[in-house]
Amino acid sequence: MTIKAVIFDMDGTLVQYDGPFQSSWDAIGYAAGLKAEWDRLMEHYFPKKELYWEWMDANAQLLKGISAEKVLTKILPPPYTPGVRETIQKLKQKYRLGILTSGLDFIAKYICQDLGMDFYLANGLKVHNGVFIGECEKRVYLWTKDQHLRELCQREGLEPKEVCFVGDHLNDIPVMKSVGLAIAFAPKNSELITVAHAHTDDFREIPMLIEKYV
Numbered sequence: 001m002t003i004k005a006v007i008f009d010m011d012g013t014l015v016q017y018d019g020p021f022q023s024s025w026d027a028i029g030y031a032a033g034l035k036a037e038w039d040r041l042m043e044h045y046f047p048k049k050e051l052y053w054e055w056m057d058a059n060a061q062l063l064k065g066i067s068a069e070k071v072l073t074k075i076l077p078p079p080y081t082p083g084v085r086e087t088i089q090k091l092k093q094k095y096r097l098g099i100l101t102s103g104l105d106f107i108a109k110y111i112c113q114d115l116g117m118d119f120y121l122a123n124g125l126k127v128h129n130g131v132f133i134g135e136c137e138k139r140v141y142l143w144t145k146d147q148h149l150r151e152l153c154q155r156e157g158l159e160p161k162e163v164c165f166v167g168d169h170l171n172d173i174p175v176m177k178s179v180g181l182a183i184a185f186a187p188k189n190s191e192l193i194t195v196a197h198a199h200t201d202d203f204r205e206i207p208m209l210i211e212k213y214v
Contacts, residue, residue, distance in 0.1 A: 078110065095164075105124045146175050165183070185206070
């Protein structure tokens with residue numbers, strides 16, 4: 001098996017925000033003082049997989065007119081999962097490192113710059129004159145991350161079978177089925193364990209697991 005890149009899910013994997021899904025979306029909504037409204041949207045839209053873009057639009061509308069800087073200073077730097085920094089430093093000696101997330105690019109970009117990772121693909125919130133304008137940059141659909149993995153691999157000159165993917169939630173399963181090596185980190189559902197090649201609750205074990213399978 002030849003692995004050239006390790007691509008990570010972000011929310012619940014690289015970072016652990018408060019909220020039902022440890023999501024960067026929740027982090028921004030909560031930091032903006034919109035927790036009750038944010039949670040109501042989650043309860044309404046989460047079961048409706050076909051309406052994910054509509055859910056993003058609804059979240060973005062709630063943020064309209066709010067200072068982006070005031071919100072982002074509350075959630076950056078991100079609350080890294082224990083072991084992330086040392087693990088990334090170890091892996092970058094051998095592999096290209098990336099992020100594939102339906103979370104937000106503000107955080108993904110920060111992580112890549114902070115940890116020296118190579119690339120990311122994430123959703124965005126549009127900002128003009130320092131405030132959120134109520135619109136999204138729609139790049140990663142929550143339930144079709146395998147499709148976006150292929151797009152990311154094409155962009156970065158990789159084949160999916162050359163990728164190790166690390167994720168934690170049900171929406172990561174299609175990606176896990178399409179890559180050369182899949183690791184479930186702190187899996188939120190037992191189905192991930194049956195799909196992944198390996199699983200761990202200790203982020204520091206990831207380099208060892210990759211070497212074992214490679």
